[in-house]
Amino acid sequence: EIQLLESGGGLVRPGGSLRLSCAASGFTFDTYAMSWVRQAPGKGLEWVSGISGPGGTTYYADSVKGRFTISRETSKSTLYLQMNSLRAEDTAVYYCACGYPRFDYWGQGALVTVSA
């Protein structure tokens, strides 16, 4: 069974940083592209970032380019999202997803709240 478990969410002040982690299991991690998708409270879905299976290619939405960095650690079957210069509009549930650009499996999400 494929499982994706996010961690690292929380409350952060505007301009601050946070790193999300996603522990993957149930599939061969290094053969799948992975993504982060977010959902602001009461809103729809927004793709944030993706990374190829071997990790050599990364993709970012314009709204986070230059502030967020996606990476993966194959030995730990873990996906990361380093978020810097956070803004109020980054407040959302962040989902880790297996696949890019289509999202075949999703984690339960991590809430990130950016507020003073």
Added chain:
Amino acid sequence: EIVLTQSPGTLSLSPGERATLSCRASQSVSSSYLAWYQQKPGQAPRLLTYGASRATGIPDRFSGSGSGTDFTLTIRRLEPEDFVVYYCQQYVTSPGTFGQGTKVEIK
């Protein structure tokens, strides 16, 4: 960026009825790159269909169809657990984009 517009915003139906959800794209999208997701309250989205294919474990009452700029998710006979929110997504261009969602509610 391709904009996807879903209609209606809310669909009121009874269990056992057929649901037809629409997703219209601002420019032509290959049907192979159009997906539908279901999201239950408090849960993560789940992939339902991509192109004309169903994702693993998805009941056959769900089907995706369409071409060009007009796409449809059909739920053949609504079960109680189907009264939730549905999103379409195109991924033929980067960035892939989502529609704003259709909520299916019990009439």
